[in-house]
Amino acid sequence: MKRRHDQTDQRSQRPLMGCVVALALLFCGSPLLAAPAPLPPPRRAVLQLNFHGTLVERKAPFDWFGRSRISLEVRLRQLRKVAHDPNILAIVLRFGAVQLSFAQVQELSAALQRCRKAKKKIYAYLDQGGNASYLLASNADVIALAPTGMLMINGLRLEAIFLKDLLAKIGVEAEFVATGKYKSAADALTRSTMSDAQREALDLLLDDVFAHYVASVAKHRGLTEAKVKAAIDQGLLAAPAAKAHKLVDELVYWDAFRRSIAERYPDGWILKYGTRNLKLPTSIFSLFSFLSQKPKTVSGPHVAVLYATGPIVYASRGDEWGGDESIAALRMLKTLKAISHNEDIKALVLRVDSPGGSALASDLIYNALRKLKKRIPVIVSMGSVAASGGYYISVAADTIVAQPTTITGSIGVIGGKLIIKGLYGKLGVNSVVLTRGKNANIFGANRGFNRDERASFRHFIEQTYADFLTKVAKGRKLPLDTVRKLAQGRIWSGKQAFKQNLVDHLGGLEYAVRLARLKAKLPESAPIVSYPKPKSIFEYLRESADQEMRLGLRQLVPTLARALPGLPLELLRSAIGIVDLLRHSQTMMHIGVQLRIR
Incomplete structure (x- = not known):
């Protein structure tokens, strides 16, 4: 039995060795890559x-x-x-x-x-x-x-796209339940045009961002706001x-x-400043040492900056290689546990740039942050978007910092499914569903919700929403009735959220770090360390090799492409949307449309 195990283990190493050999040819065969590091930068x-x-x-x-x-x-x-x-x-x-x-x-x-x-x-x-x-x-x-x-x-423009009519043409119908007058996350799938409530919220957001834009240009250029508006027009x-x-x-x-x-x-x-010069291996023997190198660690008291970027999902989607990012709850929990056990970390700045996602995943991260802040100060720095589930995890912090133009809020919950019976008919596909239990087919794609199923699902969505409101009220120290008025799925700019006490300060990541040092009683010289820490490339190649072992060595070329995003190789990047999230969770805290003001 032991001999058979060893043979299996050896076979599992072959894809990994294939990656190493490919990298050896890449690095060691190129005189350009083996060139000496440039001279130190000049003075003045x-x-x-x-x-x-x-x-x-x-x-x-x-x-x-x-x-x-x-x-x-x-x-x-x-x-x-x-x-x-x-x-x-x-x-x-x-x-x-x-x-x-x-x-x-x-x-x-x-x-x-x-x-x-x-x-x-x-x-x-x-x-x-x-x-x-x-x-x-x-x-x-x-x-x-x-x-x-x-x-x-x-001028600034904001465009929202609605796909209901397109879905109808291919025989697909979206059926969703949403909480709150302004919760429009599913409107892109369920409507043909913008609702009055969504238009109201987006108009106020656009007004606020435009006013900030004009004021900033006027201040920087020494002009009046009237002259800046005239130039824009x-x-x-x-x-x-x-x-x-x-x-x-x-x-x-x-x-x-x-x-x-x-x-x-x-x-x-x-042209290059503040980055380390990479000393690449020049032989296959030095390559193994190079691949196993890990980033240098920082010892002594420091502030951790943890990046939470992308949609919130339950488990990892294999995006570590530089593809579209996501906040995987299971991976985030491991990182937060490691931070909690590191006595050198005296404060955490959580950098949130997320439209939200899975309600379950958001709550797991929220709970872990609440536990962590019993030991160290936790500060949230909001990026471009920290809405719905992104706001949910933020309220676990001691302090929230947002930029005036951050898109936040969207306190609400949606859930639903896509009905593809019409698509099946167009394709000539027939399905037969056998069930046991009254609600076994509640999320079946062959039909919409019946009355009882819809009532049951709405009750669940409303319970999740009530829990969301309670946690916002607790985290922001606001009356529950006040939170109800501010919620309803409505989005706010960072400036508007500040006025409504949904965030504590207006500022950026640097300001959040200064607050963290202050709360942790650390000097201004205390180091900043980014998390999660990257693994060595050897570890990444091994993990990917294990996953792709059954596909053979030739299937590892995409692994190299993902591992080396700087090379002119094809990158595998996929957009993450509501439809994709539905594959993993029927209950979501998501802002919905990709809001980009241009």
């Missing part, structure tokens, strides 16, 4: 920070070649360091086709303003600018625009018009702009 230099692509909350675990999406975490860390670095005299922001949320812009704006207070000169260059990129650029002392470029700051602004409206200072091409700055600061120009 200019730092260039590029903004292009999608700005994610946190970088993928393995981005060795720097070609994947940039992260807010890295940019904030760089700017935090720059503010105290006497060798960096100026910052140049270069914008490409970048996707930013307004909450992310506020995070970066605060960091840039700290650099300005530290006497760092800030320059910004745009080939062309959209609403978010220009708002970030407006923090600069000097803004340059390409002579043939344009500013597309022609001009529509697309060609470069000369943008300068005439005093929205930019110079019309110049990038090479000339760079040259003029370099002449003012001739000592050096830095």
